[in-house]
Amino acid sequence: MAIVRVGFLELWVRDLERSLEFYQGLLGFRLEHREGKSAYLRGYEELEWSLKLTEAPFPAVAALGFKVDEEGLDQARTWAQQEGLPHRLEADWGRPEVLRVQDPFGYPLAFYFRAEKLPRVLQNYHEYRGPGILRIDHLNLFSPEVDRATRFYQEVFGFRLTEYTEDEEGRLWASWLHRKGNVHDVAFTNGEGPRLHHFAYWLPDPLAILKAADILAGAMRTDEIERGPGRHGISNAMFLYLRDPDGHRIELYTSDYLTVDPDHPPVRWSLDDPRRQTLWGHRTPKSWFLEGSLLLDLEGKPVPTRASALQGLPEHVT
Amino acid sequence: MAIVRVGFLELWVRDLERSLEFYQGLLGFRLEHREGKSAYLRGYEELEWSLKLTEAPFPAVAALGFKVDEEGLDQARTWAQQEGLPHRLEADWGRPEVLRVQDPFGYPLAFYFRAEKLPRVLQNYHEYRGPGILRIDHLNLFSPEVDRATRFYQEVFGFRLTEYTEDEEGRLWASWLHRKGNVHDVAFTNGEGPRLHHFAYWLPDPLAILKAADILAGAMRTDEIERGPGRHGISNAMFLYLRDPDGHRIELYTSDYLTVDPDHPPVRWSLDDPRRQTLWGHRTPKSWFLEGSLLLDLEGKPVPTRASALQGLPEHVT
């Protein structure tokens, strides 16, 4: 099944206005549409919306969306039927066909190809607000079985491994998997799961990452800066992790590298390498290893989670 | 007489709303006050307003403002009286005492010390708009007698020379003079004068200069980009020259150097050095050498101009 790239995320938030104040007001996402209790946003480079916020009684993740190619939707349906997975075809704003499937690990996937194109605003620089959110880059998923999930996403969806973290016994603690040609569309991180660890948007350059931190600080919201700015060892990207008003974790991300070669060799990191999490050796806050967002099944109920057999935190934690 | 730094500029504009749309809307200046036909603006670092726009029948420059120290205002008055120069003490918004003096060359100077401080917004990064205008940096003045004006501003006002352009016969074509410790508060440029060549604001970094060009382009206003972005040979600063809706020329400027040493040696440039105007060798548009803003005398009448005895353009002109 040919997944093209990560395509969107649907989040449940408790107070839509408060969330819009964060995503649109502070971070400068473009609000393209509101309908019922939902709002649809995008970055300045995108021609399709990529973030849907829906007001709901508790925070959760309703869908992890992937753009597929023209045949991908039928392939996905066939697969879901063969595997006996819960699935449902829906329409959403600007997307006539979205196939929602709960995968064997419990992740609420959503596949789509057709999408109405929004007007191109990449070069409407006079309209930019905030640090300059460009496009969705990846989803990072907590999993209690990173090795199995990684193999599955490679074999079934054609994801390709770019980097991974192993301990000395060869156990896989995290993996980075791509389709679109940079470091990842999806990553799996060891921990209680299935949950969403974070989702990430691409920014134009490292100064934009600093600007995002300045904007949060200017608004007296430093509590929402969880980690960074810094440069990852893994992925080489500059990053900043924020927690939105519901605790959902968003990463602002830029400057990783090209991975399109079929023989591109994955990079192995040792679990306790101090340059892995942050190339500069910074310690990572404990919350980063423990907290994540609940997922919803296709009925809108929280997907049960379980702890991982791999316990323990890396050494470089504050 | 102890001038501290360039302090403000008052421009006559033909359509105040249109000018505010440019300065506030596109460039992100903070509008602090409106009164009668005037608007008062500042950059994000400034504690005092630095740009006053006044709607008037024709575009012109009403005042070139300089902050002086506590004794400076009396010294300036004494000097104006001794020299028999037209002068007048006025109050303006937030500035109870502004001494306006037309200097012997015709430049409409305005000296002030006392100023109501506006709230500090330097770190209100969530409120920044546009490329991030920080503070007024300098005024560049057309003069038909650069050598005389330069000597006068050094001797009477204590300006110090940092860079200058000479031809092979040792004639002075341009000079850069400072009080505040960077390359200039005032520069004189050979040409029909007295006129204002341009005024400049400091931006946070070279990316902000590029962002300003992007903003103008995004708004489909590339015609208002006259020159740059580029790096000056002279001053080493990154620059962008824009023409406002009345043709007044504003420079966005950053990254020159420190000049506070009393024995700081001025840098000499040869008139035809291709790296002088733009370190990268770019040619300069002809308009840059010819066009400027009229000055007003203390009665609000245009100051007559005369041509310079030094004729001819540098080689690197398009």
Next chain:
Amino acid sequence: MAIVRVGFLELWVRDLERSLEFYQGLLGFRLEHREGKSAYLRGYEELEWSLKLTEAPFPAVAALGFKVDEEGLDQARTWAQQEGLPHRLEADWGRPEVLRVQDPFGYPLAFYFRAEKLPRVLQNYHEYRGPGILRIDHLNLFSPEVDRATRFYQEVFGFRLTEYTEDEEGRLWASWLHRKGNVHDVAFTNGEGPRLHHFAYWLPDPLAILKAADILAGAMRTDEIERGPGRHGISNAMFLYLRDPDGHRIELYTSDYLTVDPDHPPVRWSLDDPRRQTLWGHRTPKSWFLEGSLLLDLEGKPVPTRASALQGLPEHVT
């Protein structure tokens, strides 16, 4: 035939030491190997060499290299045989199998899959020199028949169109075609051809583009800066065009956008749109439309060129 991305360029240069002083000394390319009269270089992100310089009696382009997937080499050979195109399988340093084919337009293509991987130096920031050359990005080819070449590269090689320039009569003056998921791996530009217009390397961010211009200026080599720094309308990338000691044109390039969606809509530009060449409205030097590098056939003889039926320059030329 599945081309993965542009992979390398082989240039003939008249003085290898002088060229290394430019590419390695000024621009900071990594020199990985020398053999006979050839030198092999790469950017800091690359795991394979991407620029081969060979000392020769006259400047020319010996090969336009493309990485293919594992089956690609056989497919290319079959194609070349079926079409009766001149072709030859060679070995080069670190590349045991390179299939060289002269395509029907005369472009000297070279296909390869297998490549010895060089050590990863992306994060060896202490070894970076120059502006930070990261990876080869694209080749831009002069063609007297842009429409035909564009269709051929789409149909035979699977390139996908991202942007194009048309005149009012619907004639195609230039096209941008990609495989790797950004704006282009190959572009065709109307003009005397077949010739190489330029080749481009990716830099980390727009400040690196400015730094490159500063480095050339610092070394008193502004004559080698042909155009920029600026932002393209087409591709949205920041650019700088340099001419190497043999006149070969290299572009330093960064910050275009993602194009992996199968339904990504190409952007159309009108030939006389002033924002097309440079978003900021800058004029383009005439040399940019006229000068290029000769190509070599598989025997090392210059490929004859012919003029284009489409004559005339865009309006925005100096």
Next chain:
Amino acid sequence: MAIVRVGFLELWVRDLERSLEFYQGLLGFRLEHREGKSAYLRGYEELEWSLKLTEAPFPAVAALGFKVDEEGLDQARTWAQQEGLPHRLEADWGRPEVLRVQDPFGYPLAFYFRAEKLPRVLQNYHEYRGPGILRIDHLNLFSPEVDRATRFYQEVFGFRLTEYTEDEEGRLWASWLHRKGNVHDVAFTNGEGPRLHHFAYWLPDPLAILKAADILAGAMRTDEIERGPGRHGISNAMFLYLRDPDGHRIELYTSDYLTVDPDHPPVRWSLDDPRRQTLWGHRTPKSWFLEGSLLLDLEGKPVPTRASALQGLPEHVT
């Protein structure tokens, strides 16, 4: 006594080659001269050397240098004589007259005016190495009596206060004092003293700060990154603190603000304001509050230190 600006620092280091590998090799300082066991370095903007490293049995600070104006040297000598302070006139490389005075607090000051100017290399961008060290910016001094030292430096040397940290009882924990027109030439920090807390160099822009961190990480020397990159609340500057091979702390610093106005109002910070140390709310490592460099008296013996009566760390410490 008219101090112009901070001028230089002389450090004792245990292994000169190792220190040069750090300052010149990694950070890109220009080595201008070696003589005996000393090396003289400068930043790319400076016309005078600003860092002297002298090989010695233990790490220490031999001199805190200040540029004065032409009369300053005589004024300083008169003052030292009147106050009965240890003092001595010396010559150093390129500086025929350096007056060394141990001030009443024990700080080993050195005053000079005359200096041989080194060639201007600001625009020799092809020679830049490392992140682009431009010029010395300030010295930060540990003091057990910040209030007394602050008053003394204001009254005797004419320093002007720009920012300060107070606790709720109005006790002064830290002060920032300038002469050259930005946030500081000298700062006093509460703690065991007199000692040097750190010295700082100005970099061209925030990306250069990130580049410095990358360079240390690339060289596998993350242990030498003590704090940052980040943005200070105080001073608004972007910073990175490194520890050199002897534990001396160097700050890379950029983007503070202009303070030349005589009526510039100092900014007050509350001791436990989380945005004070780092605008983004980052915690500060404990070492930052405790560790510093010993000072030498004019005989080259360590100046005894004493603890401060103000005990306790701010809340935001890791």
